[in-house]
Each structure stands twice: as C-alpha cells, then as structure tokens.
Amino acid sequence: MYKLYYAPDACSLAIHISLEELNADFKPLRVNIGEEVSPELLEVNPLATVPVLIDDDLILTEGVAILNYLADHFPTSSLRPETGKARGEFYQWMNILSAGLHRSYCRAFAPGAYVKSEPAADEVYEVADEEIQEMFIFIDKHLASRSYLLGEQVSFIDFYLFAMLGWTDALSCPLSSYENLSAFYERIRVRPAVQRAYATENE
Numbered sequence: 782m783y784k785l786y787y788a789p790d791a792c793s794l795a796i797h798i799s800l801e802e803l804n805a806d807f808k809p810l811r812v813n814i815g816e817e818v819s820p821e822l823l824e825v826n827p828l829a830t831v832p833v834l835i836d837d838d839l840i841l842t843e844g845v846a847i848l849n850y851l852a853d854h855f856p857t858s859s860l861r862p863e864t865g866k867a868r869g870e871f872y873q874w875m876n877i878l879s880a881g882l883h884r885s886y887c888r889a890f891a892p893g894a895y896v897k898s899e900p901a902a903d904e905v906y907e908v909a910d911e912e913i914q915e916m917f918i919f920i921d922k923h924l925a926s927r928s929y930l931l932g933e934q935v936s937f938i939d940f941y942l943f944a945m946l947g948w949t950d951a952l953s954c955p956l957s958s959y960e961n962l963s964a965f966y967e968r969i970r971v972r973p974a975v976q977r978a979y980a981t982e983n984e
Contacts, residue, residue, distance in 0.1 A: 782807060782808055784810055785797060785800060785808070785809050785832060785833070785834055786812050786821075786835075787811060790947065791814065792831070793944075794982070795940040795944040796832040796834065796844060797832075797981070797982065798975050798978045799940055801974035801975075803860070814830065826840070828842070830842065834847045844941065848937045848938075848941070849861075860935070862931065862936070877916075878938060883945060886913065886948060890948075890951060892909065913952060914952070914954050920962060921959040921961045921962045922961075924965050929968075939965075943965075
C-alpha cells in the first residue's frame, strides 16, 4: 500500500487524483505545510513540502518524479503514452508545467522569499502574475482544438494542470477569462476520481 502525504489546495492534489484514477491501494495522510509544519511530514521530508509518496522503504518527493514513478508501476494505464511522439509530448508538457507555470506560481505566492525588500517583492509578484497569464494564453490556445493537453485522452499532466488552475484566486485575471482552460477545468473537475479526492481532502 502506498502512503500519500498531502495538503489541501496544494500540488499534491495531482498525485491524489492520479492514485484514484489508477484505483491504487493507498492511504492519504493529511499534513500541514507552511509556518506550522506537521512533525510527521518533517520525518519523511525535511524540506517540508508535499507531495510525499511512500512505497515500502522508498520515500519519494517531487510531483513530477512521483507521477513518472506511478506511470512505471502501472504500465497498462493510459495515463501516460506508451512510446513515440506522444511520450515526447508528454515529457514536454510535464516540463512546461513544472519549470514554467508552477515556478511562476511559487513566486506569485511568496514573492518576499526571492528578494530582500518589500517594494522588490511587489515587483516579483507582478512579473510572476504576468508570466502566469502569458502561460494561460498559450495553453488556452493549445486547448482550442483538443479536450486535453495530449489530445482526446486524459493523462497525468492534465491532473497536474488542473491542480494549479485551482489557485487562480490569487491572480489578477480569473480563470473564466480563458474559455478553453475553463472548459478543460470543468471536464477534469467532474471526473469521479477527482470527486473522490476532493471528498477526502475536504473532510
């Protein structure tokens, strides 16, 4: 049985949804992050971040690493393309989301962590907000001709994007401003696996 350490409204939601989609045997463990970090989280990850996935004696952190680990453990799943061009596109989008969109969100949420003065922190937030909006425009255009990032088949990276789209309240431009992204968000939101993950995280 896997153990998943998660925090509500965090990127760990992508892993939670993925485990539900895979019908994996796992135990979700809710923890606190931020200023009042749960001691049990620090025991498994001194960096105090989620997600953390435990598989027997393996402690795995970082969402991208966990998603690929799960894909390897469930080779018959359609959530990661088997081979060829589609697999390459899968890795491309995984990096766009992790190194691009997610990183910009980190700066938007904690701008003061990147500079030493408050005025500079305001500028960091503004730049990060602009970066996120530019990325939304790019992804919205991409989704104009497809239901999911890789076409008509949902994949792990769609759950990663979905988790981050839930953070748009912190931005100057609402998700509703992007027609295709909004439709994508709704398609993912109504999936049974997503509803099960939400039910657990909202308890």
